Amino acid sequence: MPAESRQQTTYDLLVESAELSAVIRKTELDDLCIIPATVDLSSADIELISNEKRSYLLHDALRQPAMDEYDWDYILIDCPPSLNLLTVNAMVAAHSVLIPLQSEFFALEGLSQLMLTLREVRQAANPKLRIEGVVLTMYDRRNNLSQQVEQDARENLGDLVFRTKIPRNVRVSEAPSFAMPVLTYDSGSLGAKAYRQLAVELISKNQEMAAE
Numbered sequence: 001m002p003a004e005s006r007q008q009t010t011y012d013l014l015v016e017s018a019e020l021s022a023v024i025r026k027t028e029l030d031d032l033c034i035i036p037a038t039v040d041l042s043s044a045d046i047e048l049i050s051n052e053k054r055s056y057l058l059h060d061a062l063r064q065p066a067m068d069e070y071d072w073d074y075i076l077i078d079c080p081p082s083l084n085l086l087t088v089n090a091m092v093a094a095h096s097v098l099i100p101l102q103s104e105f106f107a108l109e110g111l112s113q114l115m116l117t118l119r120e121v122r123q124a125a126n127p128k129l130r131i132e133g134v135v136l137t138m139y140d141r142r143n144n145l146s147q148q149v150e151q152d153a154r155e156n157l158g159d160l161v162f163r164t165k166i167p168r169n170v171r172v173s174e175a176p177s178f179a180m181p182v183l184t185y186d187s188g189s190l191g192a193k194a195y196r197q198l199a200v201e202l203i204s205k206n207q208e209m210a211a212e
C-alpha cells in the first residue's frame with residue numbers, strides 16, 4: 001500500500017468518502033485488520049452537522065461493494081464515551097452494541113441515557129439493533145463498590161450482563177504503550193485471560209442465538 005494512502009483514517013472514510021481499501025490496514029495478527037483514527041475524528045462531529053446523510057455515513061461506508069472482498073466474522077467499532085454524532089453513526093451501522101460498564105459509582109446512570117438513545121436509533125434508523133451485552137470492566141473484587149455495581153447491574157439487566165468480568169489489571173494498561181493488544185503483550189495475564197473468556201462467551205451466545 002503506498003505511503004500516502006496509509007495516511008488515511010476513519011476521518012477520511014466518514015468525511016471524505018474514502019474507499020475502504022485505502023483505509024484498511026493489516027496488523028501483525030493475520031486475522032485482524034484495523035482502520036485507524038486520529039484526533040481529526042474529534043472535529044468530524046461538527047463538520048458533519050450540515051450533511052443530510054450525517055447519521056448514515058458509517059453505515060454506507062461499511063456497505064460499499066468493496067466490502068465483499070473481505071470475509072469478516074466481526075467488525076468492532078470503538079466508540080467515544082459521549083453520545084454524539086459519531087456514536088449515532090456507529091449505532092446506525094451496527095447489528096448490536098457491546099457496552100463496557102466501569103465498576104464505578106455513576107456507571108449505571110450513564111447506562112440509562114444510553115438505553116434511551118438506543119431506543120431512538122431503533123425507531124429512527126436501525127430497528128434490528130440489539131444489545132450484545134454489558135461487560136463489567138476495571139473490576140476489583142476487593143472493592144465493595146465493584147461488587148455493588150455488579151449486583152445492581154445483574155438485578156436490573158439480568159442476562160444482558162456477561163458472566164465474564166474484566167479485572168483491573170496493570171498488564172492491560174501497559175499493553176497500548178507497546179502498541180500491542182494485551183493478548184499478545186502478556187497472554188497469561190489475568191486481563192488477557194478475561195478478554196479471551198469474554199470472546200468465548202460472546203461467540204457461544206451468538207451461536208446459541210443463531211441456532212434458535
Ligand SMILES: Nc1ncnc2c1ncn2[C@@H]1O[C@H](COP(=O)(O)OP(=O)(O)OP(=O)(O)O)[C@@H](O)[C@H]1O
Pocket residue numbers: 079080081137138139166167168169170172173174176191
Ligand atoms: N482492565 C483494565 N485494567 C487496568 N487498566 C485498564 C483496564 N482497562 C483499561 N485500562 C486503562 O484505563 C485507561 C482507559 O482505558 P480505555 O482507553 O480502554 O478506555 P476508554 O473508555 O475507551 O477511553 P477513551 O474514552 O479514551 O477511549 C487506559 O489507560 C487503559 O490502559
Ligand SMILES: [Mg+2]
Pocket residue numbers: 078079080
Ligand atoms: Mg475508547
